[in-house]
Amino acid sequence: MHHPGGLGVEVVLDLSGHQPLVRTTNGQERRMVLEPRSVADFHGEFRAHLGDLGVDVPLYGRPVEVADAVPFAEDHEHASYDADAVHRFWTSLVSAHRVLSVFRGRWRGKASPVHFFWGAFDLATTRFSGRAAAPHPGGVPNCPDWVMAEAYSQEVSSCGYWPGGASEGAFYAYTYPEPTGYRQHPVEPATATFDEALGEFLLPYADVRTAADPDELLLRFLTSTHDAAAAAGRWPEPVTGPAPTGPRAAAAPD
Numbered sequence: 001m002h003h004p005g006g007l008g009v010e011v012v013l014d015l016s017g018h019q020p021l022v023r024t025t026n027g028q029e030r031r032m033v034l035e036p037r038s039v040a041d042f043h044g045e046f047r048a049h050l051g052d053l054g055v056d057v058p059l060y061g062r063p064v065e066v067a068d069a070v071p072f073a074e075d076h077e078h079a080s081y082d083a084d085a086v087h088r089f090w091t092s093l094v095s096a097h098r099v100l101s102v103f104r105g106r107w108r109g110k111a112s113p114v115h116f117f118w119g120a121f122d123l124a125t126t127r128f129s130g131r132a133a134a135p136h137p138g139g140v141p142n143c144p145d146w147v148m149a150e151a152y153s154q155e156v157s158s159c160g161y162w163p164g165g166a167s168e169g170a171f172y173a174y175t176y177p178e179p180t181g182y183r184q185h186p187v188e189p190a191t192a193t194f195d196e197a198l199g200e201f202l203l204p205y206a207d208v209r210t211a212a213d214p215d216e217l218l219l220r221f222l223t224s225t226h227d228a229a230a231a232a233g234r235w236p237e238p239v240t241g242p243a244p245t246g247p248r249a250a251a252a253p254d
Contacts, residue, residue: 097123101125167206168205182232
């Protein structure tokens, strides 16, 4: 990240060694330890390290997309840290990133990177139809309506993995705006269901983890739910296609 005065800043979250690392392009760095401690204590130390490094940046001081948004500096209630659970969640994200990247690469239109959302703690990628969408109504807890209006200004089909929706989390897929017939459209595999409250298709992570071919099962879910969005929404001519061939494809990373 760029900082005024020509300084570059990087924050690395190491979920194997369980420590955040803040370092700058002038060679300075600060480390912290991820362990049971209050949110307020962690937030205070993190801000102090930024100050020591001369990194004066505005930070939004409370959670977003949750109803009970206690400011970080005042949150003394949440003070747990399960290193094993965090590490297992991180490895799940790494595996999901691989398959989501394959899915993203099969779309020749505009698509987002595979990226992590801080609000719902989900890993996601989005395909765009190329058409504008009606303004989003907003209403997400502790998230300005203009954020949602900007995020959904275009017609999208989104999917990803998040730690909610099932005991081990779930893969999800949704479209905005949702066209008539989307939630009734058949999708794969058979264990995928449509959650009426969320307005999303869900596939339990455990179903993928225990499948004979997890990658193939997940790709069927991602592809069929996108096809449902494209068919119900009458998207323009599909631009998906087979994997590229030739010398350049052979040289591409898996």
